[in-house]
Amino acid sequence: MKFVAFPRELQGTGASRRLRNAGKVPGIVYGAGEPSKIELDHNALFHALKKEAFHSSLLDMELAGKTEQVLLRDVQMHPFKPIVLHVDFQRVDATTRIQKKVPLHFSGEENAPAVKLDKCLINHVVTELEIECLASKLPEFLAVDLSRLAKGQSLHVGDLELDAGIKVVLRGKKNPVIASVVNPAAEEAQPEVVAAPVKAAPTKAKKTEKQNKK
Secondary structure, X not given: OEEEEEEOOOOOHHHHXXXXXXXXXXXXXXXXXXXXXXXXXXXXXXXXOOOHHHHHOOEEEEEOOEEEEEEEEEEEEOOOOXXXXXXXXXXXXXXXXXXXXXXXXXXXHHHOHHHHOOOOEEEXXXXXXXXXXXXXXXXXXXXXXXXXXXXXXXXXXXXXXXXXOOEEOOOOOOOOEXXXXXXXXXXXXXOOOOOOOOOOOOOHHHHHHHHHHO
């Protein structure tokens, strides 16, 4: 994806406030070389942020007539208004080794034996993973094939088919679950219902006996 940025001359809290009032967003580009202070059109940036690829892929930034490759690293939003307050980008090249979270795209769920034959559900335990690779090899997403999952099975990070040079950054668990099969609701254990004892109605003979005593 490509976007346009402009050099930011003025700095400071007051200057940033005036930029925002003018429909601009202050930002910074760091990485190789000196950091660059930039400004971007707010509406264009706001709509770009709605696209998944803007968060997880290499971006072509046009700045002062030159195009550089950058990664989106941080976005600061207003606490309760749909307003972007600040953005950070990292300048990279093809030889830069990076760590970045990328989304998971699940497919084949409807063809999985667990769903097709046993009427189970498949729970997506995680929706993104952090990976390490060269910037030039950064994928927009990781494809996850669920078509072979059977009842009682789970899919783990180690089951993913990754391109050469890409590895998942694991923190804590060595082989965490990505997706798991959930049994149909009908098979869930139902609590046993015990009916309360019903008192027998007094017989006609007992009623007559009580009346005679009176």
